[in-house]
Amino acid sequence: MISFFEASLAELSIHRIGNKSEEEFYVLSEKSLMIKDPMLSNLLQQYFLGPYEKVNEVYRFIHPNGDLNLNEAYHFAAAIFEKGETFHENSKQLAKYLYDVSGHPKIKPGELYVAYFENVQIEGELHDAIGIFKSETKESYLKVFPEQDGFGLSYEQEAININKLDKGCLIFNTDKAEGFRVAVIDQTNRSAEAVYWKDEFLKLKIRNDNFNQTSSVLGVYKNFVTEKLDEEFEISKADKIDLLNKSMKYFKEKESFDLEEFSNEVIGNAEGIASFKNYKKSFEEEFDQPIPDSFDISGAAVKKQARVYKSVLKLDKNFHIYIHGDKELIEKGFDDDKSMNYYKVFFREEQ
Known part of the structure; x- marks a missing residue:
């Protein structure tokens, strides 16, 4: 830019x-x-x-x-x-x-x-x-210079790293x-x-341009999924990751954002959609930062936000499960004999 x-x-x-x-x-x-x-x-x-x-x-x-x-x-x-x-x-x-x-x-x-x-x-x-x-x-720097049959060495303190x-x-x-x-x-x-x-x-x-609008919606949605959903719905971490993955997929594949289309394709639940819209409205009022219901998507903003979108299930200190696709291929259960939770993962090929 x-x-x-x-x-x-x-x-x-x-x-x-x-x-x-x-x-x-x-x-x-x-x-x-x-x-x-x-x-x-x-x-x-x-x-x-x-x-x-x-x-x-x-x-x-x-x-x-x-x-x-x-x-x-x-x-x-x-x-x-x-x-x-x-x-x-x-x-x-x-x-x-x-x-x-x-x-x-x-x-x-x-x-x-x-x-x-x-x-x-x-x-x-x-x-x-x-x-x-x-x-x-300020930083200190060493300076090496030719001197007689070899090299001399000195330093400079309180210097600026360009x-x-x-x-x-x-x-x-x-x-x-x-x-x-x-x-x-x-x-x-x-x-x-x-x-x-x-x-x-x-x-x-x-400035309220496409870059900021894209960043704001992705940021608001991420906070909604990770922080707000638990207050209103029973939802697993795997389901949360699936919602985040769907939103990132939407922004990577679409050229423009439409609130109704996004809500139906990504959230797909009437109560969840209403909750997200209320959460978005509260953000706009609190930060005096209106976000339009439709705008052209900024690829640079999507790329930046993708770095902080997490798709990892952290299980104690033993395992991390990265979820990138269909959440139906992972099932959660509880083992009565071991008194521990477990995940069952389905796949066709091991790479």
Whole structure:
């Protein structure tokens, strides 16, 4: 969805952000950098942009009051896009604002990079983009170099691994009225205290496109089967796995989703269908995220969700049974002599 083979780094500002609750301060640079070394520019682009090649979700800026201009990150980004000569000054404003929301004691200090890119591709279109990145994790590196009749060895501490971007966002200069298109990454501190990056600093909401709609339905259905069904029906784990397998089969074979068709083909039970629809409605209301009853299926979202769809029966610590097809070929019973449950599995050939 995002590629940077035509991209170029036009300008870069670097600042240092401490943790406000620990009385650490921020340090702002006086001017931006123009990177002239082609090798350094390529390394920076790999560091900043490389992780986005695997990102499919697209977000938009929001504000609780409905006025986008009250969203600080949106406001400063819009100012940069409107007047490029204000890039460095607005990068400093972004740094100050990030410092203001870095109040939790577990938030790590680090460098903040604000970059201006030209010709970054998203969804087949080329746009200028503002990148906001924070490096928190530092590593030590060994350096080997020729010396006299052999080699010397040294090290560098507190260095940055360009293959591990901690936090970042790309703001594309398109769809301004809707809150721009934004891609976000947060690889560190995924616990509750660290939502400051996406929720407090950026204030983002995922765009309701086919990718998100497909992901949402698959996620809601998976939670419904694994968590909700037990509250209303007596259902075995094998039956649950069969329901999950049917749903994944539906999404892999169909080009579009239709709620009625999906409910009848996959669930096939009037009470179960009603329960699922109520569960879906509750999700939409709780997260203020409506999911339409029909939409085109995103293959990328199906592929991503397939990784977390489990089709494994775990039996004590002795056996795992992988169920990929007809659940009628597996029977559950109870052995009175051994006082243990058992499964009987039918098959034609052993491979």
